[in-house]
Structures are given as structure tokens and as C-alpha cells.
Amino acid sequence: MAKPSESEAALQQTADLLHSASIRVLRRIRSVDAATGLSGPRLSVLSVIVFRGPLSIGDLAAAEQVQPPTISRMIKDLAHEGLVRRRPATHDRRVQLVSATAAGRRLLNRGRQRRVLELSALLETLPPSEQQVVQAAAEILLRVAT
Amino acid sequence: MAKPSESEAALQQTADLLHSASIRVLRRIRSVDAATGLSGPRLSVLSVIVFRGPLSIGDLAAAEQVQPPTISRMIKDLAHEGLVRRRPATHDRRVQLVSATAAGRRLLNRGRQRRVLELSALLETLPPSEQQVVQAAAEILLRVAT
DNA sequence: AAACATTCCTTAGCTAAGCTAAATATTAAT
DNA sequence: ATTAATATTTAGCTTAGCTAAGGAATGTTT
Numbered sequence: 001m002a003k004p005s006e007s008e009a010a011l012q013q014t015a016d017l018l019h020s021a022s023i024r025v026l027r028r029i030r031s032v033d034a035a036t037g038l039s040g041p042r043l044s045v046l047s048v049i050v051f052r053g054p055l056s057i058g059d060l061a062a063a064e065q066v067q068p069p070t071i072s073r074m075i076k077d078l079a080h081e082g083l084v085r086r087r088p089a090t091h092d093r094r095v096q097l098v099s100a101t102a103a104g105r106r107l108l109n110r111g112r113q114r115r116v117l118e119l120s121a122l123l124e125t126l127p128p129s130e131q132q133v134v135q136a137a138a139e140i141l142l143r144v145a146t
Numbered sequence: 147m148a149k150p151s152e153s154e155a156a157l158q159q160t161a162d163l164l165h166s167a168s169i170r171v172l173r174r175i176r177s178v179d180a181a182t183g184l185s186g187p188r189l190s191v192l193s194v195i196v197f198r199g200p201l202s203i204g205d206l207a208a209a210e211q212v213q214p215p216t217i218s219r220m221i222k223d224l225a226h227e228g229l230v231r232r233r234p235a236t237h238d239r240r241v242q243l244v245s246a247t248a249a250g251r252r253l254l255n256r257g258r259q260r261r262v263l264e265l266s267a268l269l270e271t272l273p274p275s276e277q278q279v280v281q282a283a284a285e286i287l288l289r290v291a292t
Numbered sequence: 293a294a295a296c297a298t299t300c301c302t303t304a305g306c307t308a309a310g311c312t313a314a315a316t317a318t319t320a321a322t
Numbered sequence: 323a324t325t326a327a328t329a330t331t332t333a334g335c336t337t338a339g340c341t342a343a344g345g346a347a348t349g350t351t352t
Contacts, residue, residue, distance in 0.1 A: 008266070014277060015265035017284035019175065022168040024291040029165065030211065039339090041309065057330060065173065070310055072331060077308090094318045094329040119161035120154070122290055130286050131160060137283030138163035140276050144268055145170040185310090187338065203301060216339055218302060223337090240300040240347045 018141075025119070032118045036111035043111060045074055046100065049084060050108045054099040056089070083107060164287075171265070178264045182257035189257060191220055192246065195230060196254045200245040202235070229253060 033043055041064075048063050049055060057075065061068045075098055078084040083104035089095040100108070123131055179189055187210075194209050195201060203221065207214040221244055224230040229250035235241040246254070269277055 011266045011269050011277070012262045014269055014281040014284065015262045017288060018171060018265055018269075018280060019261060021284040021287040021291070022171040025164060025168040025287060026172060027211065028291055039308070058328090065176065066309085067311065068330065069312085069332080074309080076331095092319070092329085096330070115165060116158045116161045119164055120157045123157050123160055123164075125290060126286065131157070133279060134164060134283045134286060135160040137280045138160065138167040140272065140280060141167040141171060142163060144271060145167070145174055185337070204299090212338085213340065214301065215303080215341085220338080222302095238300085238348070242301070 028122065029115050029118060032114050033111060035114055036107060038107070038111075042074060042078060043108070045071065046078065046083060046104055046108050047112075049098055050100045050105055054097040056095045056097060058095070060098065078104070174268065175261050175264060178260050179257060181260055182253060184253070184257075188220060188224060189254070191217065192224065192229060192250055192254050193258075195244055196246045196251055200243040202241045202243060204241070206244065224250070 030040065033040065036043055038046065045060055045064055048060060052063070055063075057068055057071050060075070061071045064071065075084060075086060075096075079086055082101055084098055085101050086096045086098045089097045123134065126134070176186065179186065182189055184192065191206055191210055194206060198209070201209075203214055203217050206221070207217045210217065221230060221232060221242075225232055228247055230244055231247055232242045232244045235243045269280065272280070
């Protein structure tokens with residue numbers, strides 16, 4: 001590993017801080033998520049389904065960075081719990097289009113609300129100037145991190 | 147749910163952005179982590195062991211927000227792979243103190259290096275002013291989010 | 293000091309979520 | 323009409339989470 005230049009070192013320090021901060025933020029949220037009654041992975045796929053509309057199994061697998069069989073089974077379970085509905089696409093009956101039921105949307109939105117409130121409580125302890133820094137950083141990262 | 151005031155709404159928007167940004171940052175890192183040959187959970191406990199020194203099973207469980215049996219089994223496996231070592235504490239022979247081996251530290255540091263470089267590549271595309279915003283935000287969040 | 297209670301860890305056994313390989317069904321192409 | 327390709331499912335394995343129950347060491351009470 002070559003010796004990094006000064007600016008590279010600064011970049012790496014920022015990267016390191018960002019890594020740790022992201023971990024802590026999500027760790028904080030995880031505890032609150034338990035209240036939904038869904039596991040992390042299920043909550044995550046339900047979220048994709050709710051916000052990115054009807055979607056095939058394959059698209060869901062790509063979105064979750066997971067293999068199709070994993071999604072296939074989760075959708076079966078979520079459908080059985082009435083949170084999600086699936087039907088063959090009209091243009092290609094191999095693909096299953098998955099969408100959220102009203103119950104699925106309700107559950108997700110309540111969970112999302114709890115999460116947001118948990119983080120809000122954290123941000124509330126900051127002076128407004130720092131809140132703005134956090135917001136600006138989040139916007140920057142959302143722009144560049146796919 | 148009561149109607150939020152204007153500042154509460156702003157806070158919630160920031161919280162929402164922060165949530166999404168954190169997810170995307172960690173998702174980006176996950177792909178790189180696969181190169182270590184360790185799963186996410188194992189990498190995570192190894193990291194805690196390396197950076198927080200010798201630690202009991204119970205402390206590790208608390209750090210990872212997981213029940214002790216989960217850690218107990220993972221430590222058994224990591225020890226078997228030579229990445230970690232455990233021995234009874236001298237002052238209380240019920241507790242097992244876990245520490246990293248040289249091999250464990252090497253593996254972790256290489257992985258950490260890869261992660262940091264991956265994020266650095268992302269940050270590099272930003273103008274310096276935005277890099278500073280991200281760094282400032284990360285520092286703020288590390289301060290308030292345990 | 294003996295008995296009881298507590299604490300730390302492990303074992304056993306379950307479920308969920310990840311994987312690969314192989315099967316099925318539909319569509320596309322030759 | 324076959325053959326190839328694609329989308330999903332099924333089957334079977336591993337890892338990681340859980341709870342319940344047990345063993346060993348330590349603390350507490352009488």
C-alpha cells in the first residue's frame with residue numbers, strides 16, 4: 001500500500017468517520033424497528049415494495065442485493081401475512097408483480113414514523129447550525145451514493 | 147399523531163434524509179466487505195474485539211445488540227479459524243476474555259482499508275467544501291449517537 | 293461453613309435468511 | 323417445431339438470531 005498524500009489521508013479519515021457514523025445511526029434505529037413486529041430484512045423489502053410500486057421478484061432481489069430465491073420465500077411469507085400481494089404480469093406471465101396491501105402500507109408507515117421520531121429526538125439535542133450541517137451532508141450523500 | 151410544528155417537520159425531514167443516506171453508505175460498503183471472506187456479523191464482532199481490546203462474551207453481546215449464545219457460537223468459530231483467542235479472566239473464572247490474534251488483526255485491517263478506500267473514492271468526486279460538510283456531520287453524529 | 297441465589301457462559305433445539313443447484317413454466321429465437 | 327433463454331420456485335445446505343435449560347464460579351445469608 002503506497003503512502004497516501006496528505007489530502008488522501010484527510011479523505012480516508014472522513015471516510016472512516018462516515019463509516020462509523022452510519023453504523024451508529026442505523027444501530028439506533030434497529031431497536032425501534034422491532035416494534036413493527038417484522039424482521040429487518042422483511043421490513044426492508046416491504047419498504048421497497050411500498051415506495052417503488054409493483055415490482056418483480058428479480059427487481060426486488062437486485063434492490064436488496066440478494067438472490068431471487070431469498071426474495072421468493074420472503075414474499076410468500078409476507079403475502080401469507082396479508083402485507084403484500086402478488087400476481088403474474090399481464091405482458092409476461094413468468095414474472096410475478098408484487099405490490100403492498102393497505103395493511104402493508106399502514107404497517108410500514110407507522111414503523112417509518114417511529115424511526116423518524118427516534119432520529120428526530122437525537123437531532124433535537126443539536127443546535128440548529130449542527131442540524132443544518134447534518135441535513136446538508138445527508139443531501140450530498142444521497143446525491144452521490146446510489 | 148398530532149400535527150407537527152414547522153420546526154418538527156424540518157427535523158423529521160432531516161431524520162428521514164439521514165436514515166436513507168446511512169442505508170446507502172453501508173450498502174455501498176457491504177459489497178467490498180465480501181472480499182474479507184467473513185460474513186457481516188463476524189466482521190462486526192471481530193472489529194469490536196480488535197478495537198475495544200479483550201472483552202467478555204457478555205460485553206460483546208451487548209455491543210452487538212445480540213444475545214450471549216449468538217456471540218458464544220461465533221467466538222467458537224472465529225477461534226477455530228485462528229482469528230481470535232479466548233481465556234478465562236483471572237479475577238472471575240466464569241468470564242471468558244476474548245482478544246484478537248495477529249491474523250485476526252491483519253484480516254480486519256485489510257478489510258477496513260478496502261472499505262475506507264471504497265468510501266474515499268466516493269468522497270473524492272465531491273468538491274472540498276462538500277467533503278468538509280460530510281466530515282463535520284460525521285463528527286457531530288459520532289458525538290451524539292452512542 | 294453450608295445453603296441458597298445470582299451471574300456468566302454454553303448447549304440444545306428452533307426459526308429466519310442467506311446461498312447454490314436443479315426443476316418448472318413461459319417466452320424468444322432459429 | 324425445436325431449442326435456447328429467462329423468471330420464478332423448490333430443495334437442501336449454512337449462518338445467525340432466539341429461548342430455555344444446565345453447569346460452573348462467585349456472592350450472600352444465616
